[in-house]
Amino acid sequence: MKRHPVVIVLRTFVLVVFVVLLCKTFVVTSCTIPSTGMENGLYKGERVLVNKWSYGLRLPFSTKRWCAREAKSGDVIVFNNPNPRDNTISIYNRDVFVSRCKGAPGDTLMLNDGLTITNDEVFSPDIKSFYLYPLEEEKELLPVLNKLGINEQTLVGYQDGNYIRNLSHYECYLIRQELKGKINLTPLYKEDTLESHPFVIPKKGFTVKVYPWNVKLLCNTISRHEGKRASVRNDMLYVDGYPISFYTFTKDYYWMTSDNPVNISDSRLFGLVPDTHLIGKVGRVWFSTRGGRLFKSVR
Incomplete structure (x- = not known):
């Protein structure tokens, strides 16, 4: 038909x-x-x-x-x-x-305070570098080291009226945050002068360490996409009411x-x-x- x-x-x-x-x-x-x-x-x-x-x-x-x-x-x-x-x-x-x-996922980016990618070389925040500060500021620095749990033996010498301490980028960041600019910690070498920090992009099953500079980004990611309660108090990340220093992610991120x-x-x-x-x-x-x-x- x-x-x-x-x-x-x-x-x-x-x-x-x-x-x-x-x-x-x-x-x-x-x-x-x-x-x-x-x-x-x-x-x-x-x-x-x-x-x-x-x-x-x-x-x-x-x-x-x-x-x-x-x-x-x-x-x-x-x-x-x-x-x-x-x-x-x-x-x-x-x-x-x-x-x-x-x-x-798993990449490390160097981001400044505006979260813009910089051309700084990627480094580990726990690698030690040398920092200078005036001799007369030692009395003010020591209580801060004790409060933060940083070994006083990081003092390694002096140069031109300055003490030299061997500190990690992370330790230096904590000291600066605590002192709010009262002591000028100056890198001994120009290549250690950085205006950015390393941010690890979370990967499924990958554990990311919490630092003061990534804590807000991690907090927002956990609360929005990981299905958990997360908050920040005094640069400390709390997940489901407990303070944590590391977090293992359940998804890949970009x-x-x-x-x-x-x-x-x-x-x-x-x-x-x-x-x-x-x-x-x-x-x-x-x-x-x-x-x-x-x-x-x-x-």
């Missing part, structure tokens, strides 16, 4: 819609660049194709993945807002952001940045991004009002 042309058109239309929805759900999706944060690589209003299998397929209405794998530093990633005003909104229903990954340095709508604002929020890696531009941008590969 010959089918009516209208029936054929309708069946074709339904089949096309079904295939498109299937591809959008399980293979690739489209995203509109929402802001100027990624200029000059991506421009506001452009539409890009996003590979949903880049880091393993996130199942519909779920945060579980098939064939899960880590994103790499340098990837341009689409993800759901990790810090919405209303935390009751399901992850997959939240706003969509686009940023570049600059810190993968540090995201904007290509446009003026735009701070990135991890400096919303913090670490859990792997459960990743949608996929940006592939190509499929719509743009700018010449020469059509099907341009995104790197």
Whole structure:
């Protein structure tokens, strides 16, 4: 029996819609660049194709993945807002952001007080260095060392009217915080003069040490994404009411940045991004009002 042309058109239309929805759900999706944060690589209003299998397929209405794998530093990633005003909104229903990954799980970044990545060489905060301070300030320093539990035997000599102590970056940070600038601890060597601190990007099953400079970031991450009660009191991290010096994370996290340095709508604002929020890696531009941008590969 010959089918009516209208029936054929309708069946074709339904089949096309079904295939498109299937591809959008399980293979690739489209995203509109929402802001100027990624200029000059991506421009506001452009539409890009996003590979949903880049880091393993996130199942519909779920945060579980098939064939899960880590994103790499340098990837341009689409993800759901990790810090919405209303935390009751399901992850997959939240706003969509686009940023570049600059810190993968287990990486160590050097960040300044504004949480901006610096070019300082990555170091361990427990490595010892030499610091100078005036001889007459010894009486004021000793009680602080005792309070912080730092061995007085760190004194190793003197030079040009200054004592020299062998302290770690962490110990020096604690002393400066306690004295609030009353004593000027000056690095003996210029390479030890740093305006940034090492931040370890949490990795699933990885234990991160709590320092005064990362305590707020860790606290926010634990309370938002780890499902625990966390707070900070006097630079000490409390989880479920207990003070802790180390924390073992249950998810992989990422540090995201904007290509446009003026735009701070990135991890400096919303913090670490859990792997459960990743949608996929940006592939190509499929719509743009700018010449020469059509099907341009995104790197």
